[in-house]
Structures are given as structure tokens and as C-alpha cells.
Amino acid sequence: MPVTMPAPDAGLVSRRDEIVAGLRAIVPGEGVIASEPEMRPYESDGLTAYRQLPMVVVLPSTTDQAAQVLRYCHERGIKVVPRGAGTSLSGGALPLADGVLLGMAKFNRILDIDFDNRAVVAQPGVTNLGITEAVEHAGFYYAPDPSSQIACTIGGNVAENSGGVHCLKYGMTANNLLGLEMVLISGDIIRLGGKHLDSDGYDLLGLMTGSEGLLGVITEITVRILKRPQTARAVLIGFASSEAAGDCVAKIIGAGIIPGGMEMMDGPAIRATEEFVHAGYPLDVEALLIVELDGPQAEVDHLLERVSAIAQGCGAANLRVSNSEQERLTFWAGRKAAFPAVGRISPDYYCMDGTIPRGKLPLVLARMREMSASYGLRVANVFHAGDGNLHPLILYDANTPGELERAEAFGADILKLCVEVGGVLTGEHGVGVEKRDLMPEMFNEIDLAQQQRVKCAFDDQGLLNPGKVFPTLHRCAELGRMHVRGGRLPFPDIPRF
């Protein structure tokens, strides 16, 4: 069932001209976009099934401008949707018809590179890859590497707590973030952390990470950079079944090895990518693992031997170790192109993002095959195997009436299954609009009310990115009410002395 957004406020929409003029007084020139054709590129993000033109697009270029825009909107009850590069796969940056779309694209400078403190200070519109590119001449890199890294912004990464193929060993965005500056909807500017470790007071830095643009607009970011490992080598291992591959993953981790990356693809994904990039993947297997070991040469060689032995023990059908940097990159080229490769064999695909306890993989894959048959839609699986993060790609054709709805229903069933086996709705893509109405699968009303009370502490009128993450919107006053029962101890038998 398609997700519905909050009904636009007709009063605000009718005052559009006045609002546009008010915003132009704050952000001059081309920083305010109000014509329909020019707003078109902003009507959706990576979740293209959802589209909506905003009331107006504003592109501030300084923190001060962003603060003034937010204060202006707060005073007038105007909703604001922050946007980075618009690559969100969960509809996090979907505009509102009566809202300002606040694009952070002009915040595109790197402000400070500090190798001695292993920190980079950047504006939020810098791309994820842009950070690595700024430091790689000195042998450094920024570890979280979402597949969208050439396009997605570091601000969007913080808002989504994005991961990548290396996050089992090196952590998600949250674990690599040192500080930020943000503007609340009230216009208050807040700085958290810096080049030092741990925040003083409550860990608002941690809370902001993955808050999907609902708590504050991020205007500056400090991240930790790392020195590149001396070597990296990958091994490509084919298995006759995904059970055997899953077993191998468990045994590698059980042996105390945390690889730099450990990815799995199922038969349909292997065949689609091999046809597309010719990475040399075996076509006669049902599951393929790419295990990358990184570190000093001696360590990599040692661990590769152990991983190979474990894989043989799990009945690997074939095994190839990369013998050059070129070969390692070729191994990855297939995996990295998995989404577009699937895009070639189907008019449309819908990417899911649940996480499961890894041990449940065979069960989940078997149930997914049944669902695929009953929905009449094909599915290809790529999988961050080390941390249990599944990316089933559901193949459909939006031009066939009813297929999008079927794909969405299939996707929802997969995510419910993830929760049922002890997993979660999203491992790295966020809830957004896409999984909003599934939140009750994981959380009860009290859980969700507590999260929304935290939202109220940042945004008392619910103006920042409403309609995302929470299935029902409650007023802060309503959430704050408390019913205190009697003055008696309701359980008089609690031991006490």
C-alpha cells in the first residue's frame, strides 16, 4: 500500500509568493528556485516511485543563511525537508507540496585537513568520495564507502548513518564521525564534538547520526580518516548453495577473523553482474563470496591461507585469490556494479535493506524463494554477509499495471520476515517514507512515542522532514502528557530495605 504524506496546508500554499519573496531576502540570486521546470530535478530521490514537487527550493551557502531560513520557517510554521545529493533509497529527501526543500549542495568545501589528528572538517555537501580524494595523496582515506560514494554527500551519510562494504571492520558513519555543526529549526546553531573523542554530556552526535533529517540541519562535519592498509587482497569463493556460503561466513568469523569486506551474491545476482562486467565470476555456482583481507602483507597472506582452508572445509566449489591489485579490483567490479547490472535485466528493480542474524540466512533465502514464486516476481540477492545486511533486489516493470504495488508488498513481506527472525527493517538505507508504515513491526507505541518525544526536544512543531520515519504524527503537547497513577507502591513486594 503506497505511503501517504501529510496533507498540504492550503493556507501556506496560497501564501507561496510571499514566502518565496521572504526567502529571497535571505538567500539572494539563484539560491531560491521557484519555477516548476527548475524544481523538477528535486521532485524525488533514489526512491523514484515517490515524486512530489516542493513549494520552493532553497540552496543556502552559509550556516548563517541556513539558520535564517530555518528561523523564518519556524516562525511561520513552514515545513522543511533537507536534501544532500538525493540518493536516499528510502525517500528521506522526498519533498512536501507545502514545504521548503533545503538543498545543501552549495556547502561543498573541505575546510580543514589535519593529518596529525587524522581528521577532516568538511561542509555537508562534499561527496563521500570527495573526502577520500582530498587526502589520498598522503595515503589516507575515509573508511565508510557506500556504493553511491561518487554522488552521495557526507551530510546525507551522517543523516542516514550510511555504511559500505567495509563497515564490518571499520564501522558505519557513526563510528567515524568526530564532530558536527547543526542548525535547529529554531535557528539555534549547535556544535558537537570536534577533533577530540567522545562528546561531553549526552551523545547528541550519536543521536544525530541516522536521524534522517528530522532533528537538525547539518552544516559542518568532522570525520576521522585512516591510513590505507599496506595491502589488500581478495578471494573469490563459489559455493553450490547459499547454505554452504553462509556456513563459511560463520566459520570465518568464528575463527576470529574480521575481514575488511565480506560480500555474498546469489545465483541470479552473479549471472546478471557477470553478463554486465565480465569480472570472471563462475556461473555454475549458487552463491559467491568475496572476502577481502587488508593490513600488512604478512597478515594478509597468513589470513588468506586460513580463509581458504575454511572455505575448502565448507565445500567450496571453486576458489580464486587475487594476485594483483588489478585482479582484486576486477573481483569487486562485479559486486559494485550489481545494482546497475540487475537494472539491465529488468525494467525496474526495488532494493531492500533488512538485517538478519546471519545464522538465519538459509531460512530467509528459502522463504524469499517461496515469496518470489507466489508474487510472480524475480529477486536477486546481494548481501553484506559479514554483518547480516541483506539487499534483495526485486525485479519488476512499473509499466505493467499492478507490478509496483506487488513489488512493494513483496518487499514489505521480506522486511517483516527479517524482523520475525530477530533482525531489523533497515541496516543502512534508513526508514524514510519507504519503511515508515512498517515501524510498528519492530516497535510498539511506547517505543515510538519515546522516539518522537526526542524529536520534540529538537523540533517542537514537527516542521523538519515530517511524514518520514514515524507512521503517525503526534503533537508534542500530546506526547508530553503524563498520567501518573496513585501515590501507592503498585508492587509492594519489591525487595527493599
Next chain:
Amino acid sequence: MVDRFTPRDQKDVAAAVEWALAGGKTLEIVGGGSKREIGRAAQWDLTLDLSGLSGVTLYEPEELVLSAKAGTPLAEIEELVASRDQELAFEPMDYGPVLGRSMGRGTLGGALATNLSGPRRIKAGAARDHFLGVSAVSGRAEVFKSGGRVVKNVTGYDLCKLLAGSWGTLAAMTEVTIKVLPRAPAEESLLVLGLDDRNAVAAMAAAVGSSSDVSGAAHLPANIAARMLGAAAAGSAITAFRLEGVPPSIAQRKAMLERLLEPDGVMLTIGEAGSRALWQAVRDATAFAATDGAGRPLWRVSTAPTLGPQVAAEIAAEVEADLFYDWAGGLIWIALPPLEDAGAALVRGAVRSAGGHATLVRAPASVRAAIDVFEPQPEALAALTRRVKESFDPKRILGPGRMYAGV
């Protein structure tokens, strides 16, 4: 007068909070009570003792997860995961020595609530980075949960991060899930002798900025080195680097470090046992154990690593300060003479100019009642902190005033 609740389960905890809420009573949440003297010295009506909520409820080494009731002793958990060659990678420090208590009294809930870490913080993060899921009772006496039991999850706000380091002021955690990781099969440490603070911090920056993957970098000035290592320190300052991993890797990285640090002077290596003892002493700041120096005021300062020596020099220019550095210079433990404000004006001034924060870990209650123990916050942030507090605990019954007055 009832002055201590010892609930057996989450229902009891909720009932106790509900009772306190109705009667307008305040509660101090304790696990093992191992860190009770940290924080502002405020008065609370009752103690909510969670040590009765104990026991590991799930441990799946291959999934890298462990769940336990919040009052489970940390020592029990560390022993259990060690039996499967795993560890809590955040290396939680034990405040026992500096607070003059026996070691091993901490609970898992307490480690998370105070966001503990250790020397490996520079590589593996703090407790907050390994905190996956929680079930807790808020100051509204409501049971809520956040997070999950898988290592990768972005479903909803990460309230675990908020509870980590909230010192019992937002909610009473009853059950928690953490990430556990394989323990390195071997370790060794490389020591460089005789560096002054600035050169030591430069050497540490070079080391952590190299691909030698050190999991600890600390600098002990001569007086502290003597206290921690005795005769082995030979009267010199010691800059220590820890290497953990499989033996062939350690050997190669050690060679890499030796080449990198060669111009810095005399080096020596210590093996497994000595290395473990050294880093435990660094972790627990045993050089400033309460028995030594009769509990002088003790500060814990976090700053940008390269600015560590500047902060230290600013303080040492004014009073006699004993200090050492962890986290490649970014964490400074500073013991000061018994000044009236425990040296707050001086320490805070130095930290303000460098950026970072300072916590007064040890001082007499009278001092902790009079001054800020945690870093004071600018007004907009302080107001946000109050609102976050109220979103969990609107009547301010959970440890009010422990972190900040009025929070």
C-alpha cells in the same frame, strides 16, 4: 524509611519508578556502585539498585552479539567472552583504583551508562560504538526499547547512543545487547625512551597515522613511568605503542614502527604479559590510584591529540600537575594539588582554548557540590540537553543534578 529498591526484574523497576514519580521522589540508579562518586554531588531520595537484574540472556559468538541484564557484572561477561576468544573491544576501564575501591565491581549497564572505554578507544571506539540494543524504563515509568540484536541497524533514532554516557539520568536500562569481537591472539608493545611531551605526541601522531595499526599509544612522563613500570623505566619518560594481532602481522608492523620511530631514540620491546599489565595500568590510570597522593583532584581531559601538550603546559605553568597521556595525546589524566576549586578554572580555561572537554573524576563531595564536574555547555546546547532530559524524564526524578544542575 525505604531508601533502596532492589528490583528483581523489569516490572519491579517500572513499579519503583512509577512509585517515585507519584510521590515526587528522586532516584539514584546504581549497578555495582563502582562509580558512585563521579558526578556532581547531589542528594537523591532513594537508590534504585539494579544489581539484582543479572545474567547473560543471549551469547552468539558467530553473530558477534551478547545480551545481558543490565546489572550483570562486567567481569562475568569478560570471562564468558574470553572463553570463546572474544572481548569487549572498547576495553572498559575500571574506576576502582582511582576511586579507592576494589576492582571488578562494575556492571555492564554501568559501563554503558558511563560510556567507558580504554586505550583501544583510538581504534575500536568507546562503549557507545558497541551498544546495539536496549530495553529500559524511562522517567515516565514506561518500558521502551531501541535498537536490536544485529550488528548493523539504522531503524529509528539510535537511543542507545543517548543512553550511553547519560549517567543514569534518562532511563533505567534493564537489558542490553552489545557487539563482541574476536580477541587478538597476541600482543606486544614497543617503548621509546626519553621523549619530552611534544616529541612524544609527534611520534604518536606519526604512529597512529601510519599503517602500523597500533591499538594503543600513550606517553608517560618520567615520574609517572617510574610509578607504573618501576625500575624498568630506568628513570626515563616512556612512550608506548601497542601492537595486537596474529604473530606474523605483529612482527611486520613492529619493524615498520621501528623504522618510523628510529630517529626518536632508544627503543625496547615488551612481550605479552608485560604489555597486558602496562595497558591495564594505563587504562585504569593506576598511577593516580586513590591510595597514592591521598586522592588529589583528578581530571580527565579529551582534546585534539596534537594539542595535548599545550593543554598540559598551560596547567603545569600554574600549579604542580602530575599527568600522563593516552589516545596518542588526546586523553590526559591530570592530578592536581588540593585547590579550592580542584583546579577547575585553570583546567577549563586550558581546555577551552584548545577545544575538547574536561571531567573532574575525583574530588571531595564538597567540591563536587560546588562546581561543574562535566564540561559546562554553551546556552543553546544546555537548553537542548534540558529538553532531551525532559523527553525521557519530565519530572526529573532520575539522578537529577548528577551531570548538570537542573538536568
